[in-house]
Amino acid sequence: MIDEQPDRPDRYPLALRILHWLRAVLVLGMIWAGWTMTRMADAVPAKFERFYPLHKSFGLLVLMVVLVQIAIRLGSRLPKPQAALPRHEALLSKAVHHAMYGLLVLVPLMGYAMSTTFTQSDGVTFFGIPVPEILPKDDRWFEMFQWLHRVLAYTLLGLIVLHVGGALKHRFLDRDRRADVLPRMW
Numbered sequence: 001m002i003d004e005q006p007d008r009p010d011r012y013p014l015a016l017r018i019l020h021w022l023r024a025v026l027v028l029g030m031i032w033a034g035w036t037m038t039r040m041a042d043a044v045p046a047k048f049e050r051f052y053p054l055h056k057s058f059g060l061l062v063l064m065v066v067l068v069q070i071a072i073r074l075g076s077r078l079p080k081p082q083a084a085l086p087r088h089e090a091l092l093s094k095a096v097h098h099a100m101y102g103l104l105v106l107v108p109l110m111g112y113a114m115s116t117t118f119t120q121s122d123g124v125t126f127f128g129i130p131v132p133e134i135l136p137k138d139d140r141w142f143e144m145f146q147w148l149h150r151v152l153a154y155t156l157l158g159l160i161v162l163h164v165g166g167a168l169k170h171r172f173l174d175r176d177r178r179a180d181v182l183p184r185m186w
Contacts, residue, residue, distance in 0.1 A: 004081060010079035010080060010184065011129065011183070011184050011185075012076075012078060012079060012184055012185055012186070013072070014076075014078045015072050015076075016069060016072055016073060016076065017185055017186065019065055019068065019069045019072070020069070020185055021067060021104065021185075022065060023062065023069065023104070024064050025063065026061060026062050027062060027104070027156075027160070028057060029056055029058065030055065030059060030062060031081070031153070031157060033054065033058070033140075034052070034055060034153065035052060036051065037051035037052060037055060053125060055111075056111065056112075056115060056124050056125065056126075057126050057127045059107075059108040059111045060108060060112070060131065061124050062104065062107035062108055062125075063104075063109070066104040066105055067103065067105070070101065075117045079184050081093075081094075082170075082178065082179055082181055082184075083178070084090075084174075084176045084178035084179040085170075085179055085181075089166070092166075093166060093181075095161055096162055096163055096166070097163075099159055100156065100159050102165065103152055103155060103156040103159065105123065106148075106152050107149060107152045107153050107156055110143075110145050110148045110149035110152055111128070111149050112124060112131075113135055113141075113145040113149075113150070114135065114142055114145035114146045114149050116133040116135045116137075117135050117137060117138050117139070117141040117145060118137070118142040119137070119139050119140040119142070120137065121137075133137045152168075167181055167182050168183075170182070
């Protein structure tokens with residue numbers, strides 16, 4: 001329930017706040033796992049026995065969380081943009097959020113496409129449950145999806161840095177305390 005006190009900032013619905021922080025932890029874990037597993041030697045058993053299957057499973061989980069989050073957003077009353085933000089910052093914030101949501105869908109889809117098209121892949125599972133592969137095996141397509149997955153993931157990481165940096169700027173550097181957006185997501 002949204003607090004109706006006039007001195008409290010308008011907050012996002014509880015379900016969206018929980019999903020936001022859950023997704024943040026999952027995505028940061030995915031980035032760490034991606035960096036770790038791609039730097040491991042192929043001879044290390046954990047690379048293909050643990051890291052890749054878990055990375056795929058958590059990638060699908062991120063996709064599901066984001067799709068649920070989008071559905072809830074579409075059916076919820078969301079807070080109005082912070083009136084204290086300069087217009088250019090409000091527009092940048094909106095653009096970054098839209099781009100992040102797009103990438104939070106596209107990056108897992110490119111990972112799925114990459115895994116299903118690779119001729120050496122054992123397939124995709126969701127925590128041990130096989131996921132149907134709808135794309136044909138083709139290493140040329142795999143290379144394209146691999147490139148897209150990497151580029152889009154690094155783009156998402158850049159937007160995450162911008163997102164966190166913006167929230168911290170509003171929290172600690174802006175003179176107008178009403179520009180602080182963080183309480184809306186706590």
